[in-house]
Amino acid sequence: MASPIRGVKRIDLIAAVALFAAGAVFIALGVYERYGPELPTAARFVPLTLVCLGVAVRRARPGWCLALGVTGFGIELVTGLALVTVFVFTDNLYAFARYGPRRGVPVLLGVSAVLILAFGVWAAFEGNSAGSILSVMSIAAIVLMSTPLTGVIVRQAHERASLEAERAEQTARLADVRNREAVLRERTVMARELHDTVANYLSAIALQSTGLQARKDLGPEAVRESVAAIRQSSVEGLAELRRIIGILRTGDADEELASYRLDQIPELVERMRRVGLKVDYEVDGAARELPREVETAAFRVTQESLTNALKYGSDAVVAVAYAPDRLALTVENAVEAAEAPVGGGGAGLVGMTERVRLLGGTVQAGPDGDRWRVRAEIPTGGNGDQGPAR
Numbered sequence: 001m002a003s004p005i006r007g008v009k010r011i012d013l014i015a016a017v018a019l020f021a022a023g024a025v026f027i028a029l030g031v032y033e034r035y036g037p038e039l040p041t042a043a044r045f046v047p048l049t050l051v052c053l054g055v056a057v058r059r060a061r062p063g064w065c066l067a068l069g070v071t072g073f074g075i076e077l078v079t080g081l082a083l084v085t086v087f088v089f090t091d092n093l094y095a096f097a098r099y100g101p102r103r104g105v106p107v108l109l110g111v112s113a114v115l116i117l118a119f120g121v122w123a124a125f126e127g128n129s130a131g132s133i134l135s136v137m138s139i140a141a142i143v144l145m146s147t148p149l150t151g152v153i154v155r156q157a158h159e160r161a162s163l164e165a166e167r168a169e170q171t172a173r174l175a176d177v178r179n180r181e182a183v184l185r186e187r188t189v190m191a192r193e194l195h196d197t198v199a200n201y202l203s204a205i206a207l208q209s210t211g212l213q214a215r216k217d218l219g220p221e222a223v224r225e226s227v228a229a230i231r232q233s234s235v236e237g238l239a240e241l242r243r244i245i246g247i248l249r250t251g252d253a254d255e256e257l258a259s260y261r262l263d264q265i266p267e268l269v270e271r272m273r274r275v276g277l278k279v280d281y282e283v284d285g286a287a288r289e290l291p292r293e294v295e296t297a298a299f300r301v302t303q304e305s306l307t308n309a310l311k312y313g314s315d316a317v318v319a320v321a322y323a324p325d326r327l328a329l330t331v332e333n334a335v336e337a338a339e340a341p342v343g344g345g346g347a348g349l350v351g352m353t354e355r356v357r358l359l360g361g362t363v364q365a366g367p368d369g370d371r372w373r374v375r376a377e378i379p380t381g382g383n384g385d386q387g388p389a390r
Helices: 010-028 041-056 062-079 083-099 104-125 130-214 220-250 262-274 292-312 347-358
Strands: 278-284 315-322 326-334 362-368 371-379
Touching: 010 041, 010 083, 041 062, 041 083, 062 083, 083 104, 083 130, 104 130, 130 220, 130 292, 220 262, 262 278, 262 292, 262 315, 292 315, 292 326, 292 347, 292 371, 347 362, 347 371
Parallel strands: 278 315
Antiparallel strands: 315 326, 326 371, 362 371
């Protein structure tokens, strides 16, 4: 069994000593009721000592506190009541209701109610008047019932405050987690957009520059055309980069970070042809208006696939198929055995897969014979109404 003095609070110990000192003064002055057997004055300190010991362990051992208080108060009832002892005993009752086990509080209140009735019956048997009986029961209620009820009220208020504090802390933690998730999502989107936008233009610039370095037999006209293509890719890439940075700086929530349409794919194909990639473009089915995020994802898949074809292949085929409930996009390219002059980190395939999966679609990428094949299927929300081609 744990020691009753283990965990005793200093403030409770100080309070117990102070109450004992004050009570000792009252007892020494004879301020107590004398009835029952005649006892020496020193015996009057026993119940005071017990209830004060209860104060010392009130928070460390609430059960011991109540036991010591009941013992001391019981002795007082037999030998003669001292007001200071009764006063300290009320703190014993309060402490048990405030800090004791929850299941013991109803028992304490029930016993207190029984004792109040018992005092009333005792007063009636003594032949007291109705007013005197009520006075006795009222005093008993103040001592035995009001203090534990106060402890219950304070306990409930403290528990509610603790619960509210815990809820506030959990809300703050949840808000922090959500903020971090939002920042992470923004960083992921920015990284994906910057990669998709810049990598395409820089890859074209790098490949054209490599071609100029490798070819020593190019005439002045061919060199001018290559330099013009490099400059065009640089200007377009810089403009796109400035647009994205401008959106990030203004923080305009109404403007998309990147929004593209399917009718821009022919422009992308033409740009790839200018930098030396042979590209065929096919459309199956009647073109129609699709959700903006579907068209953006399809454009990005095409852009990344053609960028990889430019790095690792010599020709490519882009096929767009409109189905009633989905859009199918296929990009195939021949794979050259030689190592690509511009390396990649694999972030592009991850990025376009994320885009499509966020829309509930699928992406399959891998070798198909001697060619590399990327196929993406994106749900379009079941919009089977065919609109005019754009």
